[in-house]
Amino acid sequence: MSDVVTAPAQALNEAIQEESPTLHAALSPLGLRAVFPQDIPFQAGQARSKTYNGTIGQITDGHGGALPLPSMAAALGGMAPEDLNRALLYSPVQGIAEVRERWRAWQRRGVGDGLASTLPCVTVGLTHGLSLVADLFAGAPGGRPRVVAVPSPFWGNYRQAFALRTGARLVSAPAYRGGQFNPLALEEALEAADLAPDEPAIAVANFPSNPGGYSPTREERQRIVASLAAVAEERPLVVLCDDAYAGLVYEEDVPSRSMFWDLQGVHPGLVPVKVDGATKELSFFGGRVGFLTFPFAPDSAIAEALESKVKCLVRAGIGSPVAASQTVVLAALRSDDVADQVEAVRRLLAGRYRVLLEALDGVDRELLQPLPFNAGCFALVEIGERPKKCGLLADAVRRHLLEAEDTGLVSIGESFLRIAHCSVDEASLPELVRRLERGVQELCP
Amino acid sequence: MSDVVTAPAQALNEAIQEESPTLHAALSPLGLRAVFPQDIPFQAGQARSKTYNGTIGQITDGHGGALPLPSMAAALGGMAPEDLNRALLYSPVQGIAEVRERWRAWQRRGVGDGLASTLPCVTVGLTHGLSLVADLFAGAPGGRPRVVAVPSPFWGNYRQAFALRTGARLVSAPAYRGGQFNPLALEEALEAADLAPDEPAIAVANFPSNPGGYSPTREERQRIVASLAAVAEERPLVVLCDDAYAGLVYEEDVPSRSMFWDLQGVHPGLVPVKVDGATKELSFFGGRVGFLTFPFAPDSAIAEALESKVKCLVRAGIGSPVAASQTVVLAALRSDDVADQVEAVRRLLAGRYRVLLEALDGVDRELLQPLPFNAGCFALVEIGERPKKCGLLADAVRRHLLEAEDTGLVSIGESFLRIAHCSVDEASLPELVRRLERGVQELCP
Numbered sequence: 001m002s003d004v005v006t007a008p009a010q011a012l013n014e015a016i017q018e019e020s021p022t023l024h025a026a027l028s029p030l031g032l033r034a035v036f037p038q039d040i041p042f043q044a045g046q047a048r049s050k051t052y053n054g055t056i057g058q059i060t061d062g063h064g065g066a067l068p069l070p071s072m073a074a075a076l077g078g079m080a081p082e083d084l085n086r087a088l089l090y091s092p093v094q095g096i097a098e099v100r101e102r103w104r105a106w107q108r109r110g111v112g113d114g115l116a117s118t119l120p121c122v123t124v125g126l127t128h129g130l131s132l133v134a135d136l137f138a139g140a141p142g143g144r145p146r147v148v149a150v151p152s153p154f155w156g157n158y159r160q161a162f163a164l165r166t167g168a169r170l171v172s173a174p175a176y177r178g179g180q181f182n183p184l185a186l187e188e189a190l191e192a193a194d195l196a197p198d199e200p201a202i203a204v205a206n207f208p209s210n211p212g213g214y215s216p217t218r219e220e221r222q223r224i225v226a227s228l229a230a231v232a233e234e235r236p237l238v239v240l241c242d243d244a245y246a247g248l249v250y251e252e253d254v255p256s257r258s259m260f261w262d263l264q265g266v267h268p269g270l271v272p273v274k275v276d277g278a279t280k281e282l283s284f285f286g287g288r289v290g291f292l293t294f295p296f297a298p299d300s301a302i303a304e305a306l307e308s309k310v311k312c313l314v315r316a317g318i319g320s321p322v323a324a325s326q327t328v329v330l331a332a333l334r335s336d337d338v339a340d341q342v343e344a345v346r347r348l349l350a351g352r353y354r355v356l357l358e359a360l361d362g363v364d365r366e367l368l369q370p371l372p373f374n375a376g377c378f379a380l381v382e383i384g385e386r387p388k389k390c391g392l393l394a395d396a397v398r399r400h401l402l403e404a405e406d407t408g409l410v411s412i413g414e415s416f417l418r419i420a421h422c423s424v425d426e427a428s429l430p431e432l433v434r435r436l437e438r439g440v441q442e443l444c445p
Numbered sequence: 446m447s448d449v450v451t452a453p454a455q456a457l458n459e460a461i462q463e464e465s466p467t468l469h470a471a472l473s474p475l476g477l478r479a480v481f482p483q484d485i486p487f488q489a490g491q492a493r494s495k496t497y498n499g500t501i502g503q504i505t506d507g508h509g510g511a512l513p514l515p516s517m518a519a520a521l522g523g524m525a526p527e528d529l530n531r532a533l534l535y536s537p538v539q540g541i542a543e544v545r546e547r548w549r550a551w552q553r554r555g556v557g558d559g560l561a562s563t564l565p566c567v568t569v570g571l572t573h574g575l576s577l578v579a580d581l582f583a584g585a586p587g588g589r590p591r592v593v594a595v596p597s598p599f600w601g602n603y604r605q606a607f608a609l610r611t612g613a614r615l616v617s618a619p620a621y622r623g624g625q626f627n628p629l630a631l632e633e634a635l636e637a638a639d640l641a642p643d644e645p646a647i648a649v650a651n652f653p654s655n656p657g658g659y660s661p662t663r664e665e666r667q668r669i670v671a672s673l674a675a676v677a678e679e680r681p682l683v684v685l686c687d688d689a690y691a692g693l694v695y696e697e698d699v700p701s702r703s704m705f706w707d708l709q710g711v712h713p714g715l716v717p718v719k720v721d722g723a724t725k726e727l728s729f730f731g732g733r734v735g736f737l738t739f740p741f742a743p744d745s746a747i748a749e750a751l752e753s754k755v756k757c758l759v760r761a762g763i764g765s766p767v768a769a770s771q772t773v774v775l776a777a778l779r780s781d782d783v784a785d786q787v788e789a790v791r792r793l794l795a796g797r798y799r800v801l802l803e804a805l806d807g808v809d810r811e812l813l814q815p816l817p818f819n820a821g822c823f824a825l826v827e828i829g830e831r832p833k834k835c836g837l838l839a840d841a842v843r844r845h846l847l848e849a850e851d852t853g854l855v856s857i858g859e860s861f862l863r864i865a866h867c868s869v870d871e872a873s874l875p876e877l878v879r880r881l882e883r884g885v886q887e888l889c890p
Contacts, residue, residue, distance in 0.1 A: 047853020
C-alpha cells in the first residue's frame with residue numbers, strides 16, 4: 001500500500017525524531033513515507049569499484065567511460081576529458097560529491113564552525129528545492145491543509161509549488177505596511193491563520209525578496225528572528241530560507257549572509273531549511289543547479305535520514321540531477337577568483353540599482369508609490385491613490401505598456417508592478433520609468 | 446482553495462472533454478486543477494520583443510544576452526555564441542522551440558502523416574515525464590487509488606513515481622509465463638484488479654523493456670494492441686509508452702518503432718501517451734532531456750490544453766527544463782548524420798547483445814534460467830529451480846558476487862538478476878556470466 005510507512009522509512013523517522021522532534025512533527029504524510037529504496041542506484045553505488053560491473057543502465061565504453069555522439073561531445077569541447085565524461089554520465093541522486101563539497105564551502109564563507117549545515121543535496125534549480133520542501137513538510141495531513149505563510153506580494157509560483165501540488169494552504173503575510181517593510185509580517189499572518197494548538201506551520205523567508213527586491217537591515221533581521229522564535233513557542237515551525245538572490249545586496253546596513261544562519265539555535269521549535277543555487281548566485285539560469293541544506297552536522301544520523309528522504313523524492317520526480325550543468329558549475333567553484341567573478345556581477349547590478357532608485361525617486365507619488373528596495377534583482381511599485389480611485393488595475397497598466405510604450409513589466413495582484421533591473425541596461429532604466437509613469441498618467445488622466 | 450478547479454482550468458478541461466472524453470475521464474484531481482498561470486513566464490513571453498523589457502528575473506547584459514562567469518563560459522566553449530547564450534539563460538517552460546521541432550521530426554522518422562503527435566514538451570529526463578503522467582492521470586480520486594498496471598519484473602522507480610508520490614495502486618502484470626513473453630499480461634492484470642465498471646486505468650508499455658531487455662515481435666505486438674483495445678472496451682485506458690530505449694533492437698522480426706504509433710485509433714477508449722528522451726536515444730545520461738508527447742495534432746485545442754497543464758506542473762515542480770542540455774542535444778539533432786551517429790551506438794550494443802546471448806545460452810538451466818531478451822540494454826535471469834529449492838534469494842547472489850567475484854549485478858524481487866550489457870565491455874561479458882553461474886553454484890552446491 002502506498003500510504004504505509006515501511007520499516008526502513010520508520011527507522012529514518014525515528015532518527016529524525018531523536019535529533020529534532022520539531023522537524024519530525026512537521027513531516028508531511030509523503031515526508032513520513034519517503035525512503036531511498038535499495039534498488040538500482042543503491043546497488044550501483046555498492047558495485048562502483050568492481051571489475052565486472054553490469055549494474056547500471058547507461059551506455060558506456062564498457063570501462064565506465066561515456067560513449068557520446070561526436071556532435072554532442074564537440075558542443076562540450078571546453079571541458080577536460082574527465083569532466084566531459086562526468087557531464088555525459090548520470091550524476092549520483094544526491095549530486096556530484098565535489099560539487100556538494102565546494103558548494104558547502106561557498107555557502108559557509110564567513111560562517112563560524114559553531115553553526116551546522118548538511119552536505120547540500122543537488123536539485124534541479126531552486127524551484128525543485130522548494131517543491132522538495134513542499135513534499136517533505138506541506139500537504140494536508142488528515143485532510144487539514146498545512147499552513148504556509150508567505151510575505152506578500154509574493155512570487156506566484158509558491159502557489160503552484162505548495163498549494164496546487166500538495167494541497168497546503170498559503171496565507172499571505174503583507175510585507176509592507178504604510179509603505180514600509182514589516183518585519184513582523186510572518187508572525188502576524190500565522191497568528192491570524194486559525195491554527196490549532198501545536199499545529200505545525202511553514203514560514204517562507206525569501207531575502208533578498210522576489211518581487212520586492214528587499215533584504216532586511218541588521219535591526220529588522222533581529223526583529224524577524226525574535227518574532228519567528230515567538231511563533232516557535234506555540235508550534236513546530238519550519239522556516240524555508242529561499243536564498244535565490246543570496247549575496248545581491250547594495251546597502252551598507254544590509255547584511256548579505258543568509259537568515260538560515262541567524263535562525264539556528266534561537267528556539268528548539270524552529271528549524272530553518274536553506275534552498276539556494278547557481279541560478280542567480282553564479283548567473284547560470286539555464287543550468288538548473290540548486291541545493292537543499294538542513295541545519296545539522298554532515299555525518300549526523302538526522303542528516304543521513306533527511307538525505308535518504310530527499311534522494312527518494314528526487315529519484316521519484318526527476319531521476320537524478322543534471323550532471324552536465326553540475327560540471328559547468330564546478331568550473332566556477334574551482335576557480336581561485338570565483339568570488340571576484342561573482343562580485344563583478346553584483347557591482348554591475350548595484351549600478352543599475354542606484355540608477356533605478358534615483359529614477360523612481362522622481363516619480364509622482366500620486367501616480368506611483370515605489371516600495372522600499374535595496375537588494376536582489378527587482379523593484380516593486382504600487383499604483384498610486386489617484387489611479388486606484390479611477391479603478392486602474394496593474395494588469396491594465398502592463399498591457400498598455402506593451403501596446404503603447406514598447407515596454408514590458410510584470411503585474412502582480414491588483415496593484416503591483418515589478419521592474420526587473422537585472423535584465424535592463426543601466427542607461428535604459430530612467431526611460432523605462434518615464435514610460436511607466438506616462439502609461440499610468442495616460443490611463444487615468 | 447487549492448482543490449478548486451478554477452475557471453481557466455475548467456476551460457482547458459472542456460477542451461479536453463470535447464476532443465477526448467477518454468482522456469478527460471482519466472484526469473486526476475491534480476490534472477483537473479492544473480493550468481499554466483498568467484504570471485511571470487506568461488507575461489515575459491508577451492514582452493519578448495519589447496525595447497524596454499523589465500519582465501524577467503534573470504541577470505543579463507541588458508539587451509537579452511547572458512552574463513556568464515568567465516570560468517563557466519569557458520567550460521561551454523565548444524558552442525557557437527548564440528547557442529552559448531541560449532545554454533546560459535532560462536529555457537521556455539515547454540522547452541526550446543527548435544529542440545521541440547527537431548525532436549518531433551526525430552520521433553516521426555518513418556511515421557505516416559495520418560498519425561498525430563503534439564509538439565513534445567521538454568522534461569528533465571524520462572523520469573520527469575513519467576512523474577508528469579503520474580500527476581496528470583494517477584492519484585487517488587475520491588480516495589480510491591487509480592490502478593496502474595505494470596509488467597513485472599519492473600523498474601522499481603515506477604513505484605516511487607506513481608504509488609509513493611500520488612497514492613496510485615500499482616498492479617503487477619507478470620511479463621513472462623513459462624519462461625516466455627506474455628503479450629496479454631496487462632489485460633490479465635487489469636481484469637484481476639477488481640475495478641469498478643468504467644473506472645479509468647493506466648497501463649505501462651515499456652518496450653524495449655527495463656529490466657527485461659525485451660521488445661515484442663510483429664505478431665506479439667498485434668496481440669498486445671488487440672488486448673489493450675479489449676480493455677478500452679470496458680474503461681478509459683491511458684497507455685503510457687515508456688520509450689526510454691527506443692530504437693535499440695537487435696533482431697529482424699522486432700519492429701523498432703514505438704507502440705505509441707500502433708496504439709493510435711485502435712479504440713476511442715484508449716489514449717497512448719509517449720515518454721522518450723535523449724538519455725538513451727542520444728547517449729546523454731547526464732543531460733536530463735526528456736519529452737512528453739500526446740497523440741493529437743500540434744495546433745489542436747486539446748494539444749494546447751494539455752500543454753498548459755504540463756507547463757503548470759513543470760513550473761510547479763522544477764521551474765523550467767535544462768537549457769544547457771537542450772543546447773547540447775541541438776548540436777546532435779542539427780547534424781546531418783545524427784542517425785548514423787546513433788546507429789553506431791546501436792551496432793556496438795548489438796555486438797554485446799550477441800555475445801551475452803551466446804554466453805547465457807551455455808549456462809546450466811538448473812542454476813539459472815535466462816528469460817528471452819532481444820533489445821535495449823539488459824538481460825534478465827531468473828534463479829533456477831535447484832537454488833530456489835535451497836532458498837537462495839537474488840539479493841544474496843548479488844551480495845555474494847560483490848564480495849567473492851568482483852562482479853556487480855542488480856537484484857530484482859526475490860528471484861531475478863539484471864545484467865546491464867550496455868555498460869560492460871563485449872570481451873568481459875562471457876567472464877561475467879561465468880562468475881554469475883559460479884556464484885550461484887557456490888551458494889547452493
